Amino acid sequence: xxxxxxxxxxxxxxxxxxxxxxxxxxxxxxxxxxxxxxxxxxxxxxxxxxxxxxxxxxxxxxxxxxxxxxxxxxxxxxxxxxxxxxxxxxxxxxxxxxxxxxxxxxxxxxxxxxxxxxxxxxxxxxxxxxxxxxxxxxxxxxxxxxxxxxxxxxxxxxxxxxxxxxxxxxxxxxxxxxxxxxxxxxxxxxxxxxxxxxxxxxxxxxxxxxxxxxxxxxxxxxxxxxxxxxxxxxxxxxxxxxxxxxxxxxxxxxxxxxxxxxxxxxxxxxxxxxxxxxxxxxxxxxxxxxxxxxxxxxxxxxxxxxxxxxxxxxxxxxxxxxxxxxxxxxxxxxxxxxxxxxxxxxxxxxxx
Numbered sequence: 129x130x131x132x133x134x135x136x137x138x139x140x141x142x143x144x145x146x147x148x149x150x151x152x153x154x155x156x157x158x159x160x161x162x163x164x165x166x167x168x169x170x171x172x173x174x175x176x177x178x179x180x181x182x183x184x185x186x187x188x189x190x191x192x193x194x195x196x197x198x199x200x201x202x203x204x205x206x207x208x209x210x211x212x213x214x215x216x217x218x219x220x221x222x223x224x225x226x227x228x229x230x231x232x233x234x235x236x237x238x239x240x241x242x243x244x245x246x247x248x249x250x251x252x253x254x255x256x257x258x259x260x261x262x263x264x265x266x267x268x269x270x271x272x273x274x275x276x277x278x279x280x281x282x283x284x285x286x287x288x289x290x291x292x293x294x295x296x297x298x299x300x301x302x303x304x305x306x307x308x309x310x311x312x313x314x315x316x317x318x319x320x321x322x323x324x325x326x327x328x329x330x331x332x333x334x335x336x337x338x339x340x341x342x343x344x345x346x347x348x349x350x351x352x353x354x355x356x357x358x359x360x361x362x363x364x365x366x367x368x369x370x371x372x373x374x375x376x377x378x379x380x381x382x383x384x385x386x387x388x389x390x391x392x393x394x395x396x397x398x399x400x401x402x403x404x405x406x407x408x409x410x411x412x413x414x415x416x417x418x419x420x421x422x423x424x425x426x427x428x429x430x431x432x433x434x435x436x437x438x439x440x441x442x443x444x445x446x447x448x449x450x451x452x453x454x455x456x457x458x459x460x461x462x463x464x465x466x467x468x469x470x471x472x473x474x475x476x477x478x479x480x
Contacts, residue, residue, distance in 0.1 A: 129444075130239075132215045132222055133157075133159070134157075134158050134212045134213070134383075134387070135158070135159045135160075135161070135209065135210065135211050135212050136153055136159070136160050136161070136211065136212065136213050136214070136215060136383070137160075137161050137162075137163065137205070137211045137213075137214045137215070137253075138150055138153070138160055138162050138163075138214075138217065138360065139160070139162075139163050139164070139196060139214065139215070139216045139217055139244065140163075140164055140169070140216075140217035140219065140259075141160070141162030141163070141164055141174070141191075141217065141256050142162060142164040142166065142169035142171065142174050142216030142220075143164065143173075143217055144169075144170060144192075144216055144316070144326070144327040144328070144372065145170040145259070145316055145372060145376070146164070146169070146215075146217040146218075147169075147173045147174070147176075147177055147266060147314070147374045148319075148320055148325060148327050148373060148375070149215065149217070149362050149375070149376040149379045149380075150162065150177050151177055151180055151181060151320065151321070151325070151376070152373070152376040152377060152379070152380055153188060153379075154177075154181045154185045154186075154188055155185065158188070158383075159188040159189075160188060160189050160190075160317065161189075161190045161191075161192060161203075161205065161209060161211070161435045162174065162189070162190070162191045162192065163192045163193075163194045163196070163201070163205060163218070163314065164191075164192075164193065164194075164218070165192065165193065165194065165195040165196075165218075166220075167220065167236075168220070168329065168330055169328075169335065170192075170328065170474040170475065171440035172471075172475075173325055173328070173388055173474060174189075174191050176325050176474075177189065177325065179324065180320065180322060180324055182324065187356075192204075192205055195240070196218055196239075196240030196241065196243055196244050197235065197236065197239050197240045197243065198242050198243075199246075199247065200321050201248040201400065202243055202244065203247060205297055206247050206248075206250070206253070206255040207251075208253065210251075210253075211251075211253045211286040212250070212253070212255065213253070213255035213256065213257070213383060213386060213387070214248060214253060214256045214257070214260060214388075215256075215257045215259075215379055215383070216244060216256060216257065216258050217259045218240060218312060219236065219240070219241075219288070219295075219413075220233055220236050220237060220285070221239040221260065221261075221285060221334075222285065222332055222333065222334040223263070223283050223285050223286070223451070224334060224401040224430075225285075225293050226283055226284035226285035226286075226288070226332070227283055227284060227432070230284040233284050233285055233288050234284070234288060234465045236328050237285075237288035237289075237291065237292065238291055240290055240417075241277055241295065242295065245295070245296075245299055249303075253387045254303070254305055254306045254307065254436065255307045255308075255387070256296070256306070256307070256308045256309075256386075257308075257309050257311060257379055257382045257383060257386065258271065258292065258293070258308060258309070258310045258311065259289075259311060259313065260289045260292065260293055260310045260311060260312045260313070260396065261285075261286065261289045261312060261313055262312055262313065262314045262315075262400070262437055262439065263281055263282070263283070263285060263286030263289060264280075264281055264286060264289050264312060264366070265277055265279065265280070265312075265437065266279075266281060266282045266286070266406055266434070267282065267434040267435070267437075268434075268437070271404070271436055271437075271438060272402060272438050272439055272440040273312075273398060273400075273437065273438065273439055273440060274398075274443075275312070275397065275398060275440075275443050276298055276439045278467035279293070279434075280431075281433045283432050285447065288387075289350055289359070292316075293310055293396065296310060296394050297394045299394075300393055300394035301394075304393070306394070307386045307389070307390070307392045307393070307394070308386075308392075308394040308395070309337065309354075309382040309385060309386055309392065309394075309395055309396075310394065310395065310396040310397070311378060311379065311382055311396075311397055311399050312397065312398050312399065312402030312438050312439075313370065313375060313399050313400075314367065314368035314369070314370050314398070314399065314401070314437070314438065315335070315367045315368055315369045315370060315400075316370055316371075316372050316375050317335075317336075317337040317369045317370070317372065317459050317463060318337075318371040318372045318373065318376065318454065318458070318459040318461045318462045318463050319372065319373065319465065319466035320372075320373065320462070320466070321373070321462055321465070323462075323465035323466045323468075323469040323470070324466075324469075325466070326462075326463070326466030326467070326470065327372075328470070328473030328474050328475075329473075332348075335461045336367075336407060336410060337369075337410070337459075337463055338412060339351055339352075340410070340414050340422055340463075341463055341464070341466075341467040342467075343422050343423065344349070344414065344420045344422060344467060345462070345467050345468065346471070347469035347471065347472070349423070350423045350424065350425045351422050351423065351424050351425065352398070352425050352427050353407055353408065353409065353411070353424050353426050354427050354428070354430045354433060355407075355424070355427075355428070355429035355430070355433060356427075357429070358429070358435045358436075360406055360435065360436060360437060361406065362406050362408045362409070363408075364406045364407035364408040364409075365406065365429075365433060365434070365435060365436065366404040366405065366406050366407075366435065366436035366437070366438065367405065367407070367436075367437060367438070368400040368401055368402070368403065368405070368437065368439050369401070369410065369456060369459060370399060370401050370439035370452055370454075370472060371452065371454035371458060371459050371462070372453040373462075374399075375399055376452055378397075378399040378444065378448070378450050379448035381444075381448040381449060382397070382448060384448075385447065385448055395447075397440075397443055397444040398440060398441055398444060398445070398450060399444060399450075399452075400438060400439025400441055400452070401438075401439070401441070401452040401455070402438065402439055402440065402441040402452075403438060404436055404437075404438040405456055408424075409456070410421035410456060410460075411424060413456045413459075413460045414460045414463070414464065415456075417457070417460035417461045417463070418460070418464040418466055418467075418468070419465045426459065428450050432475045440453040441472065458477070
């Protein structure tokens with residue numbers, strides 16, 4: 129089937145995972161429209177995506193500043209252009225902030241998504257790939273996480289993902305012509321191998337890798353590791369770290385599945401490596417890649433953090449023909465390449 133010419137709307141396309149996925153979409157011949165409100169992203173990311181793909185492919189990329197919570201912004205977009213499918217990344221993602229500000233999370237992640245479903249429906253665009261998260265599994269009784277495990281989120285952020293999944297399942301059940309793939313990400317890390325785009329969180333990072341990276345470049349003095357008494361080999365928690373470029377390719381695989389499988393319904397897939405890596409193993413791997421010593425401060429566990437979470441990836445391998453290619457050495461190499469070239473992210477060093 130010919131892919132060039134398929135037009136994809138990417139919500140949150142200026143963000144970390146969105147920008148890397150847009151690069152891969154353009155390289156695969158799709159035309160891409162981004163909508164982003166710059167809540168946790170920057171226009172510079174979109175400019176660099178254009179640089180990376182070159183002038184010819186850049187012609188297939190258009191950018192719209194807008195907010196999914198504004199129906200008007202969505203109407204403006206859908207009334208001007210026909211989309212073959214939507215990849216829905218837009219959302220807030222900090223667990224700690226979601227506990228402190230649940231309303232902000234429900235408003236942004238759910239109201240925005242409901243508006244998106246309504247406008248897609250109105251313009252008869254009923255193919256969608258949705259960003260979900262391993263947080264929907266809570267702390268599972270056994271490992272690895274399989275897609276049919278009981279779903280149980282442990283914090284407001286996780287619940288917004290769980291509710292978004294439930295909304296998608298209900299809509300698809302009511303109107304079977306919808307084709308929806310839900311992708312449950314484990315721990316997205318790394319950066320594009322060029323070092324031109326990567327993760328650039330606002331404020332103090334919530335996730336391990338951007339935090340390690342900011343210590344390595346001297347922006348933060350020490351890495352706080354939460355939990356040193358977990359029942360694991362080194363006492364630190366275990367997660368499934370997946371390279372953002374593997375994740376980006378997972379979205380292309382999901383789109384292909386949607387375009388070629390009438391009976392997909394609303395189906396969830398894990399995107400992870402299937403391997404657990406402890407927090408301290410990740411610190412060691414990053415020290416090796418960067419040649420920097422990372423000072424570590426061992427702190428008590430955070431409430432709501434699980435001991436070990438990693439993916440079963442069999443379903444994605446079998447049904448999407450997708451498998452993660454990169455391990456933690458490559459992840460750390462690419463993360464350090466991005467960090468050392470962009471110590472202050474997209475903004476440049478603050479003056480104060």
